[in-house]
Amino acid sequence: MRPLPSEQPLPPDGPTVDAPEEEPPPVPDTVEASTEPLRLGYYAISDVGRVRKDNQDSGYAGPWLLAVCDGVGGAARGDIASGVAVNELRQLDEAPGSVDLLVRVTDGLHEAHESIAGQVDNDPALSGTSTTATVALFDGHRIAVGHIGDSRGYLLRGGELSQITSDHTFVQSLIDEGRISPEEARIHPHRNLILKALDGLHEVEPDLFTIALAPGDRVFLCSDGACGVLEDARMADILSSGSPEFAAIELVRASLDAGSSDNVTCVVADVLTEEQFAASPLHDDTEPMIVGAAADLKRRMPRSLFRGHRSGDTGELEPVDAEIPEGVGYAIQADPPVDQEEYRYAPLPPPRYTWLRRIMALALVLGLVWVGLASAYWWTQQQYYVAEHDGQVAVYRGIDGIPGLSSVYRTSDLAVDELPEAAQADVEEGIAADDYEDATSIVRNLAEKMMPADDEE
Template sequence: MALVFRFAARSDVGKVRAKNDDSAYAGRYLAVVADGMGGHAGGNIASASTVLDLVHLDRKDYDDDAGTHLADEIQTANSLLSELVSTNPQLAGMGTTVTAMLLNGEKISFAHIGDSRAYRLKNDVFEQISVDHTFVQRLIEEGRLKPEEAEVHPHKNVLMRVLGDVDASPELDLTTFDAEPGERWLLCSDGLNAVLDDATVERIIRETRDLSACVNTLVDLTLAGGSPDNITIVVVDVDTATPEDLRTAALTALPPAREAAGEKDSDTSTDDATPGVAIRADVIREDLSSRPHTLVGSAALATETGQIPIVTQRSTERRAAMMLTHKAAPADTVEDDQTEEASAPRRRRWLLPAALALMALILAAVLSLGYVWTQTRYYVATFDNRVAIYNGVAQTLGPIPLSHVDQTTDIPVSSLPEFQRNRLENTLAASDLEHAQDIVEDLRQSLRALPCPPESNPSPSAGPSPTVSASPETASPEPSSSGSPTPEPSASASPASPGATAEASPSASASADAAPGEAASCGGRVQ
């Protein structure tokens, strides 16, 4: 039994916000809601980029697990957001929630991250399918907070998991459900839950059978309640497919994106967009025209008018190729099928060279930036048995050294204490050149502080060593018998030995003559 989605969607900027950071898409097999964050800079970009990265999944009859495709594409969308941030630093910190469902045969693959929500009405049971990835929800699960207290908690909007500039591989909630005709799903951003409670939402979902009327009622009630945030709603019914559903390629009328996205006073038009934007938007519009769908919020703004150029300019090759590869064709036109199959390999042929060229450019940029960073570093090590200052880091990239000698000092490594020599062998890292010079000065000071070893006794062949001190017998006068002191000077203290006095302290003389900043010589050895 072939199943499809009947759908309706609407997005509104609300009563307080200046722009719409929400995006949503609903089609025959795919429904997704994304609530962007990141303030003025990037919330709308994050949600629009993510939704437009997923729209090519809106097709039937996946050969294998459709949930794997959905999860992989959401992870890819996350990587592309990171690329956007790397090329546009002003977008740092942007992110988006994602709540999506993909119909394949009689199974619905469900993926969720963030605090947008999914509800289901099936077999007369209305329940919330998604789990909020918020700080207060974690407190509730741990039993530290009651559900009724969460609505007034000061940190109720703090998200623990999102897509975007926070995690290279975010954790998604992935589930697969059995699909049955008659069940109804509601996907919404948290702008709905900020105003309407679950009981009110359930009553409208149950009582309003017309999908458009159901969506409009929910949005209007939220606006009447003040709508402090953007509000985006997608409602889908699971239904049995008709032959017309399988053949149709007519475009479902889109809502006025500029007004829905809160750009009521903008004077920018498609003609004013950056060159290349119109081409990119045309590719998206061409793909969307092949299937019934509704696109709302910032994603519609980017697609219809090119008002978000950064979304329509980025990753042109990847998204255009994927959209055209999966482009739907009328079921009753065999020639079109054959043409599509023949053209797909030609389109894919240039994808590999383009991807390799992009990877080469990214690698070259990373290596270049890495080398520039290494040249801001310094360290102290040895060079030709001397203490030297190196510019760079003490590693090599293959055969390429990442450092060179910047300055060579006059400090001999062999004269340093052993522990200092060991430190130099392992290199002494410095944050900058001034720090490296301070390290050298510390080594020089430790060299000066080395004590000179005591002199060894001279050999007998060296001759008598003169002394200036008198012996006790000669220095003390003997009293005469008459009681008058008549000291006799010792011969060793006689003025006749001036040479002895001049030779008394050769080491002291050498120390006095040492030039400032040089190592003192002890016994002919440089310390």
Template sequence: MLRFSGAGVSDVGRIRPHNEDSAFHGPYVAVVADGVGGAAAGEVASATAAYVVAATALARFGDDPAEVLVRAVEDAHASIRAGVAADHELAGMATTLTALVSDGKRIVLGHVGDSRAYRLRDGTLRQISRDHTYIQHLVDTGQLDASARFGHPWSNIVMRSLDGGLDQALDVTELEVRVGDRLLLCSDGLSDLVPDDRIAAVLRLVDPHSASAVLTQSALLAGGRDNITAVVLDVVDGPLVVGDGRLLGALADVRNVVDPAAVHALR
């Protein structure tokens, strides 16, 4: 039965006053969400989205993972809208979301925004999510060479996210994975500062916790100008295990979740 074995780290970085990243990782679901909005409570958006997606995946383990992701993100989007409706000071909050869900046989990626998912296989790194950014648009339309994306001053312009509006768009992709693959979910606080060759080198470390910690330290050494979250997961084949997991970043504080009483179900 396919599942994840891994570890994660979320760090506030060197500049931001608080952590607007949220993450969850367990044997069958992993999520990274990067809140947008600063004073408009990006940490509420990210924690709420990460909670709803993780809780839905845990509750519906064994169902079609693509359907689970679509429904979970619909519910997450509704929760964010409800939060804005209940407290107008939250108007403008939004979040990226990158999530992996397994039913034991398949692994599906759900993605919106500019957090990223990578796969390391046989030492070779591949980005398996597509950035929903203005820079990616320029690359797709031939106006910018792909090699110029890293460190570009417009790299933080996100064109799609989960927010308080009516529309949301999610990329859903069934992954071609095999036992022994290593997967990384990360916020742009890592990918904007640490180049792919360094990410690949660190992901070759044997221990997932060491890899996530060293990736985070690499981003801090590169300036740490944003919150940094890295979740490193090995794809393993093993018996069914209890589907609990670990809460990281803003999700670790239940006050950031629109429905804080429910977050205890993840612990």
């Protein structure tokens, strides 16, 4: 498979992004934008697959817009993220106006980003949810592509399949650096680690570019449940024949047969002239198609569509709640087994509400320190000793010699200078006691050692 060169990506600066003023130089296998208006004949399908218990993919196909989003989040409901994103992006599906295509795509992705953030703000349990997004916006002559994550876009032209997007994944960075091959990437233990996604938190940084279309082109968008298991030659073979409906359904079936353990979503669209479109069965069915989690965010429909297609039963397994069994697809094996959907974003724990967690952690630490200090102080106040205070024998409470932790508890009428020299030295040095009763006993014993008065000598 040869990558299809495209325009230089633009930096995503939000709604104020300006489209490039000049087209890039012509490159091999590209075409000039058609002067006659073109139409899209499309079909979209999403399947929960044979292992997952719910579908976190969402897809859309309409006269002007094609989109695939693959939600990630596990317990954080990736289906919410993908569904919200597609339902926001579908607002782009309208006839082109004066606003540049790339600006419209950028705006749509930012709106999806903000909608996901709003969902998380309303329900903190969704913190950590995110989704990939691959979008192709059509204006009758070309498509503007916006891409973030590891869903993919392809273009079939003249029987040759070209990947038009680049995965935002760890293994793709290894491929770009020449450290591993694309074949090795398919079995790499970290192939599911995504570096970018729409999560409502991080800045949206999609790849943005345009591609001129020609009659006979076929555009294909899919989640990694398909491109992660199907070889390029197999995808090209399926895409090279039949209608968009046939190709999309066959791609899903082939993905499941190849062992895909993920949800599978495929969107296929043919580029047609007005005459070709009018002569095809597609002109009678131009309603937009929304599939997967986005079709109904409230009602879950996890059953697979594939109990048989063309060749009969595909041997579908009922969705299960247990971990992925050993040997199914490319499931990462571990002890205990690792859920790929949770593992996918393992290195990127969501930092939402980080300030609140830090404050709570600091409060907990300070509380523990306070309890420790209070306990230590309480213990010191249970300690007693006998020493001199203003020339008198006194009982002290606390630790002898430590300012702030020692204070006079009781002062006796016994003068220190009336004691024998040895007793005076002991008092001046401090006499430790087991408790207060022991301290009073020490004072009584000292009183018995008092020196006799001069008139008795």
